[in-house]
Amino acid sequence: MDALVVVVALVVAIATYLTWLALRLDRLAARVADARGGLVTQLVARADAADALATRCALPELADSVRRARAAHPALLAGGPLDGGVELAENLLSRSLRSGEVAAAGQLFPTELHAVDSEAARVALARQFHNDAVRDLRALAGRRLIRLLHLVGRRPSPTYFEIDDALPVRGDLPGLAS
Amino acid sequence: MRIGIACPYTWDVPGGVQVHVRDLAETLIAAGHEVSVITPVDDERTLPSYAVDVGRALPVRYNGSVARLLMGPVSAARVRRWLREHDFDVLHVHEPSAPSVGLLACMLADGPIVATFHTANPRSRFLTAAQGALQPSFEKLRARIAVSEAARRTLVEHLGADAILIPNGVAVAGFVGATPLPGYDDGRPTVVFLGRIDEPRKGLDVLLAAMPALLASVADVRLLVAGPGDAAGPRARLDPRLRDRVDLIGLVSDADKPRVFASGQVYCAPNTGQESFGIVLLEAMAAGTPVVASDLDAFRRVLDDGRAGRLFEVGDPARLAEVLAEVLTDPGGVTDLVRHAHTVAQAYDWRTIAERIVGVYRMVSGDGRVSVASS
Numbered sequence: 001m002d003a004l005v006v007v008v009a010l011v012v013a014i015a016t017y018l019t020w021l022a023l024r025l026d027r028l029a030a031r032v033a034d035a036r037g038g039l040v041t042q043l044v045a046r047a048d049a050a051d052a053l054a055t056r057c058a059l060p061e062l063a064d065s066v067r068r069a070r071a072a073h074p075a076l077l078a079g080g081p082l083d084g085g086v087e088l089a090e091n092l093l094s095r096s097l098r099s100g101e102v103a104a105a106g107q108l109f110p111t112e113l114h115a116v117d118s119e120a121a122r123v124a125l126a127r128q129f130h131n132d133a134v135r136d137l138r139a140l141a142g143r144r145l146i147r148l149l150h151l152v153g154r155r156p157s158p159t160y161f162e163i164d165d166a167l168p169v170r171g172d173l174p175g176l177a178s
Numbered sequence: 179m180r181i182g183i184a185c186p187y188t189w190d191v192p193g194g195v196q197v198h199v200r201d202l203a204e205t206l207i208a209a210g211h212e213v214s215v216i217t218p219v220d221d222e223r224t225l226p227s228y229a230v231d232v233g234r235a236l237p238v239r240y241n242g243s244v245a246r247l248l249m250g251p252v253s254a255a256r257v258r259r260w261l262r263e264h265d266f267d268v269l270h271v272h273e274p275s276a277p278s279v280g281l282l283a284c285m286l287a288d289g290p291i292v293a294t295f296h297t298a299n300p301r302s303r304f305l306t307a308a309q310g311a312l313q314p315s316f317e318k319l320r321a322r323i324a325v326s327e328a329a330r331r332t333l334v335e336h337l338g339a340d341a342i343l344i345p346n347g348v349a350v351a352g353f354v355g356a357t358p359l360p361g362y363d364d365g366r367p368t369v370v371f372l373g374r375i376d377e378p379r380k381g382l383d384v385l386l387a388a389m390p391a392l393l394a395s396v397a398d399v400r401l402l403v404a405g406p407g408d409a410a411g412p413r414a415r416l417d418p419r420l421r422d423r424v425d426l427i428g429l430v431s432d433a434d435k436p437r438v439f440a441s442g443q444v445y446c447a448p449n450t451g452q453e454s455f456g457i458v459l460l461e462a463m464a465a466g467t468p469v470v471a472s473d474l475d476a477f478r479r480v481l482d483d484g485r486a487g488r489l490f491e492v493g494d495p496a497r498l499a500e501v502l503a504e505v506l507t508d509p510g511g512v513t514d515l516v517r518h519a520h521t522v523a524q525a526y527d528w529r530t531i532a533e534r535i536v537g538v539y540r541m542v543s544g545d546g547r548v549s550v551a552s553s
């Protein structure tokens with residue numbers, strides 16, 4: 001009788017623990033999905049702001065980078081992967097935004113330039129939030145027990161999104177880059 | 179937005195985190211947000227209308243402050259009810275690495291959670307020991323904010339997680355136009371020092387060592403020292419010529435701080451190291467008092483490489499005396515400096531800082547709401 005009680009208690013404890021692990025995995029997957037959504041929204045917002053500046057100041061190089069970045073956006077908004085192609089296009093846009101051409105145009109149109117810089121700063125934040133979430137999920141999903149029991153199921157492991165989102169230096173006040 | 183803030187330390191005990199939470203909450207409310215703060219408190223009558231009591235609990239010392247060990251069923255029930263009643267868009271927990279309400283709220287909630295880390299503690303035994311136990315709660319954090327570079331480094335080293343840097347704010351308007359303390363309204367050249375007097379790295383000894391040389395060039399100068407600590411030590415070491423030139427007035431209340439700055443022609447920060455940010459410098463800058471500070475990284479950054487205040491070589495009394503004399507004998511020469519200092523302080527005004535924090539809230543909140551966690 002006593003042995004039965006112990007076995008039942010043990011089974012309940014193990015089941016509770018596994019349920020708790022599965023719950024944590026679900027919660028992290030939801031966090032990654034939200035962070036991904038936020039990142040995509042922000043990439044679109046940056047491209048829109050850059051487009052406004054390119055149109056206003058007639059900057060062909062910037063307009064071209066915007067076009068290339070935007071080409072991938074419909075697929076991203078439909079849930080497509082943040083893959084190497086997207087990273088490449090967004091890198092190109094980052095680089096165009098740091099060009100001398102943009103800085104010179106910004107002297108004449110400070111409002112448009114400030115809008116682009118703010119959106120670019122938010123891209124850097126959104127990317128950090130996304131990669132933090134991915135790292136937490138991968139750390140938990142990589143645990144031996146979880147792999148052994150296939151608790152992750154068929155969900156593909158999310159990947160980090162790595163782009164160069166360093167902001168241009170425009171002589172702002174100290175410590176207020178974002 | 180509907181914002182819930184969890185404050186880990188007792189509301190009516192003075193402390194930096196409590197002040198931060200209060201200023202943030204009041205700035206957010208002024209900006210039109212709906213804010214509720216949950217906090218431990220000793221005397222419930224001291225709570226403002228936007229704050230609720232989480233209940234009394236066991237006091238424990240954590241990193242130099244008294245935290246309330248709040249892991250009991252009563253506080254848990256109160257936090258759950260608070261979460262359920264308010265239906266927050268975002269939950270902002272403070273110092274969730276302390277075993278208190280910040281962590282408790284984080285454990286009990288689900289959804290958009292933001293955390294602010296205040297502590298800079300390179301060798302926290304608690305953090306090292308508790309890392310595994312904290313992970314399930316910390317992995318709910320959508321965004322981590324550190325108030326200083328040192329706090330960010332602590333987080334990276336102990337938890338392997340990065341954070342974005344948003345500094346403490348200064349309530350600039352509260353420092354403008356204060357009246358000098360009684361006896362200091364006569365315009366006599368006065369140097370102000372603010373900080374613990376028995377803490378060597380605050381640098382009072384450097385300033386005292388500079389006084390004899392300063393006396394030689396500014397004959398009627400006096401020194402106003404405001405801050406807690408045992409006054410007997412510094413008083414005994416004082417040069418006899420300085421006895422009647424140095425006033426040690428002890429701890430001043432937050433309300434009197436602007437008046438302390440208004441009492442001096444120059445504010446001096448002779449710190450010798452380990453300053454993570456320099457909020458006091460910004461307060462002096464907001465008050466319009468010229469600043470003379472040690473050339474530390476953090477101070478150099480706040481003072482915009484010397485354009486918003488004068489810097490002197492760390493721990494060098496001779497240079498300090500020279501720089502102080504220059505500022506005191508030629509007040510007109512620092513007009514531009516003071517004007518620029520005020521502009522820099524504006525950038526750290528709570529309204530600006532709170533806007534950046536709201537930007538983070540908006541980025542993490544999405545469509546979801548904060549709910550009570552299912553386990």
